[in-house]
Amino acid sequence: MNKTYSALNLFREGLRGQRGWAPAWRSPKPKPAYDVIVIGGGGHGLATAYYLAKVHGVRNVAVLEKGWIGGGNSGRNTTVVRSDYYYPESAALYDMSVRLYEGLSRELNYNIMLSQRGMMILAHSEAEMEIAARQVNAMQINGIDSQLLDTEGVRKLAPILNFDRGARYPIHGAMYQGRGGTARHDAVVWGFARGADRLGVDIIQNCEVTDVIVEGGRVTGVATTRGEIRADRIGAAVAGHSSVLAHMAGYRLPIHSYALQAFVSEPLKPVLDTVVLSPGHGTYVSQSDKGGLVFGGGLDRIPSYGQRGNLPVQETVIGGLSEMVPMFSKVKLLRHWAGIVDVTPDSSPIIGPSGVEGLYLNCGWGTGGFKAIPVGGYMLAHILATGRHHDLSRPFDLSRFTRGRLIDEGAASGIAH
Amino acid sequence: MQLFPCPFCGPRNEREFHYVAEPGKTRPDTTGDITAEDWAAYLYDTKNEKGPVREVWMHLTCRELFVMERDSVTMDVLGSKTLRRTLPAEGAA
Ligand SMILES: Cc1cc2nc3c(=O)[nH]c(=O)nc-3n(C[C@H](O)[C@H](O)[C@H](O)COP(=O)(O)OP(=O)(O)OC[C@H]3O[C@@H](n4cnc5c(N)ncnc54)[C@H](O)[C@@H]3O)c2cc1C
Ligand SMILES: [Zn+2]
Numbered sequence: 001m002n003k004t005y006s007a008l009n010l011f012r013e014g015l016r017g018q019r020g021w022a023p024a025w026r027s028p029k030p031k032p033a034y035d036v037i038v039i040g041g042g043g044h045g046l047a048t049a050y051y052l053a054k055v056h057g058v059r060n061v062a063v064l065e066k067g068w069i070g071g072g073n074s075g076r077n078t079t080v081v082r083s084d085y086y087y088p089e090s091a092a093l094y095d096m097s098v099r100l101y102e103g104l105s106r107e108l109n110y111n112i113m114l115s116q117r118g119m120m121i122l123a124h125s126e127a128e129m130e131i132a133a134r135q136v137n138a139m140q141i142n143g144i145d146s147q148l149l150d151t152e153g154v155r156k157l158a159p160i161l162n163f164d165r166g167a168r169y170p171i172h173g174a175m176y177q178g179r180g181g182t183a184r185h186d187a188v189v190w191g192f193a194r195g196a197d198r199l200g201v202d203i204i205q206n207c208e209v210t211d212v213i214v215e216g217g218r219v220t221g222v223a224t225t226r227g228e229i230r231a232d233r234i235g236a237a238v239a240g241h242s243s244v245l246a247h248m249a250g251y252r253l254p255i256h257s258y259a260l261q262a263f264v265s266e267p268l269k270p271v272l273d274t275v276v277l278s279p280g281h282g283t284y285v286s287q288s289d290k291g292g293l294v295f296g297g298g299l300d301r302i303p304s305y306g307q308r309g310n311l312p313v314q315e316t317v318i319g320g321l322s323e324m325v326p327m328f329s330k331v332k333l334l335r336h337w338a339g340i341v342d343v344t345p346d347s348s349p350i351i352g353p354s355g356v357e358g359l360y361l362n363c364g365w366g367t368g369g370f371k372a373i374p375v376g377g378y379m380l381a382h383i384l385a386t387g388r389h390h391d392l393s394r395p396f397d398l399s400r401f402t403r404g405r406l407i408d409e410g411a412a413s414g415i416a417h
Numbered sequence: 418m419q420l421f422p423c424p425f426c427g428p429r430n431e432r433e434f435h436y437v438a439e440p441g442k443t444r445p446d447t448t449g450d451i452t453a454e455d456w457a458a459y460l461y462d463t464k465n466e467k468g469p470v471r472e473v474w475m476h477l478t479c480r481e482l483f484v485m486e487r488d489s490v491t492m493d494v495l496g497s498k499t500l501r502r503t504l505p506a507e508g509a510a
Binding site for chain 1: 418419431432435436453454457458460461462463464465466467468470472489490491492
């Protein structure tokens with residue numbers, strides 16, 4: 001059986017009718033107990049399990065997923081990866097993630113198709129240019145490769161945008177991060193799953209956690225649709241369902257769940273080789289390797305667990321896109337969907353203790369946690385293994401809401417994800 | 418597009434409405450000492466329930482606040498009531 005992915009093996013299997021490939025991960029029965037349980041088989045949960053085994057040697061680990069791995073937001077997002085956040089704490093966290101992404105295909109022996117095609121956020125007025133300059137300066141001080149582009153700079157990178165001077169939102173310039181871009185979302189999920197499985201982690205699908213067992217103030221296991229499973233260290237990475245889990249275990253979170261929608265068009269010839277976002281139109285767009293336009297906009301305004309789209313946002317986003325790039329108005333939509341995202345008051349994640357001993361959180365990534373999958377997993381693994389925060393995750397502790405030390409990244413994550 | 422019921426104006430386009438807050442939270446008594454925990458819980462903690470929910474909404478067109486009951490999964494509206502129970506105008510849904 002072929003376990004390693006390489007050009008040579010691909011060629012060999014091509015000659016043998018592709019019959020020699022081994023499944024990328026096992027489907028084991030749950031054991032009665034593990035050293036660590038990770039709830040949620042999205043990117044963050046699987047990355048947590050991978051780094052637990054890889055970095056900390058903790059291999060007796062189960063990832064419990066109620067559906068199929070990657071069926072949540074990790075398989076529903078628009079795959080933008082970047083680290084141009086404003087506050088030093090965020091820049092350090094998200095940039096570590098981009099750096100981990102840069103080495104991930106090789107590390108996992110799995111092509112995650114990271115494409116650092118650059119990401120720009122347009123500025124539509126002189127005032128917006130001044131704010132953009134302010135933000136770019138702050139990011140550069142944080143060590144992020146952010147730069148300010150003028151109109152000509154934008155035109156060079158994305159000539160198909162609407163440069164008409166009479167446009168509703170004329171283009172004055174943009175904030176640009178060259179290391180930003182996209183990656184293949186399913187590949188990130190499957191790559192981490194395969195990596196974790198090879199190190200001994202049990203990935204258990206169709207296993208919903210229905211209750212958290214708390215004895216004497218600390219967790220001792222979970223009840224699931226596949227029976228009771230014990231562990232005295234549990235990591236929760238369930239994104240939009242974080243509050244549902246909190247109700248089970250008896251802690252409270254400052255989170256609202258909302259639907260966030262995205263769209264993909266029929267495939268086109270290559271027309272756009274960077275990611276473009278317009279705050280004015282409330283729309284961002286990139287072109288996938290298959291040629292489809294992948295685009296989206298801001299959150300729904302209504303708190304929701306209904307994982308589907310609706311017309312008001314659709315109208316804003318599609319209207320915005322056809323004004324931003326008028327020739328796209330002729331393009332046909334292929335698919336349209338939503339994911340349930342976990343939004344905090346300061347649009348920053350929550351990493352660390354939940355308040356119930358032994359139960360740790362990795363949630364609150366809201367609209368922007370795909371780019372953070374490697375670092376989110378790395379941080380949760382660190383806390384689960386050592387019982388202590390990593391320096392980079394400490395500012396994102398739940399206690400920041402009590403201390404009044406919020407990290408307000410609303411501007412970095414409103415429409416940009 | 419969905420229709421939401423304003424207790425004052427009747428069924429209207431969902432775009433005219435804005436979610437405001439979870440009802441039933443009591444602002445801590447600011448004349449006494451308030452612990453950071455109580456204040457943070459008041460400001461930030463949410464139930465964020467999956468299924469039937471009660472929420473305070475505003476109808477932006479008439480600027481009235483009211484309580485809407487709906488299902489956060491199916492989006493079905495289960496009822497809408499004025500905030501002041503003493504008012505005769507009960508549930509337009
Ligand atoms: C439309 C859209 C566009 C986005 N665009 C971007 C983007 O461009 N860039 C970016 O960085 N981010 C983006 N995001 C955000 C990003 O997708 C998420 O922040 C990220 O995927 C969260 O990963 P996760 O592993 O925490 O959650 P998920 O992938 O949602 O995984 C959580 C898993 O937990 C499981 N689960 C829940 N409850 C239970 C239970 N009781 N028992 C067992 N399992 C359970 C779920 O089934 C799910 O698989 C976008 C999101 C959406 C919806
Ligand atoms: Zn009204």
